Amino acid sequence: MSAILYSFRRCPYAMRARLAIAASHSPVLLREIILKHKPAEMLALSPKGTVPVLQLESGEVLEESLDIMLWALRQADPLGWLKSAPQNWQQWVTRNDQEFKPYLDKYKYAVRFPEQSPESYRQQAEIFIADIEQQLKQTPYLLGQQQSLADMAILPFVRQFASVDLNWFEQAPYPKTQAWLKQFIDSALFRSIMKKYPTWLDSQQQFRFPESARTPAE
Ligand SMILES: N[C@@H](CCC(=O)N[C@@H](CS)C(=O)NCC(=O)O)C(=O)O
Missing domain, CATH: 3.40.30.10 (Glutaredoxin)
Structure with missing residues (x-):
């Protein structure tokens, strides 16, 4: 078993x-x-x-x-994902799941939500992305110097956000987030899963x- x-x-x-x-x-x-x-x-x-x-x-x-x-x-x-995650991993992940994800869905499937334009949904999702960018300007990962559970729980969603319109994402003013995502996507671990x-x-x-x-x- x-x-x-x-x-x-x-x-x-x-x-x-x-x-x-x-x-x-x-x-x-x-x-x-x-x-x-x-x-x-x-x-x-x-x-x-x-x-x-x-x-x-x-x-x-x-x-x-x-x-x-x-x-x-x-x-x-x-890899120390849990060890390097003090309590505030939950705040990041809760924001991802409850605040960012609903706008990500509306941005991704905007035809099903004609009340607002895709750009408007994207802008609402960007509030979270901008906070990630601010954090990554200070530390290489969301919770500090080490990759943690918080990065790993959130990166698959940021990847989805980026791939809705990759051209837009690549020229958007989030260089730290772009590099953080690229490192993840290029990793052997991500490829393996x-x-x-x-x-x-x-x-x-x-x-x-x-x-x-x-x-x-x-
Ligand atoms: N809170 C759940 C959410 C899981 C979830 O919503 N998964 C989606 C797929 S990404 C799903 O299974 N949706 C049901 C469906 O589409 O029928 C978790 O964290 O595991």
Whole structure:
């Protein structure tokens, strides 16, 4: 038996969970799902139907990405993500999830929200980006000299923000944020968590993650 992670490659919440699992080398069996056809096995564990979901060996179910990050980093924290995160990691992540993410969604899917222009949604999302920029002018990472849980929980969302209109982002007045994002995207760790897997629904194949991740598990 091994812990089972229900994941969706492009979901930023699932990315932050996979980042912490990969960083901590806590092996799980990865089941790649598609959001339009969620497997009954996952919905039975977590009826709210969001990814990521982690079923632990004990049977306990973690259905919030931050809980999965904390679980993984409490198993092992070789990169010091939790160690270098004093309490204020929560303030950054709460702002990301509650304030930035709703505007990011509206900016990204602006056709579904015709009340305002995409630029207006972007400007509202930029309040958070500007605060990140201010922080990164003072310290290389959000919480100081070391990369932490806060950077890793937020970077997948900033990546999504940047990719809505990459040309705009690259000329926007956020050089520190651009460099912080680039370092993340270019990292071996990020590349390792973005490998593609066949969906579990179709193939019933699950994969060892992170090590020998592409080997189907018996
Ligand atoms: N608070 C949850 C949010 C997870 C979430 O909203 N995930 C999205 C995908 S990025 C999802 O599963 N949405 C359900 C759907 O689209 O059907 C967490 O942190 O894990």
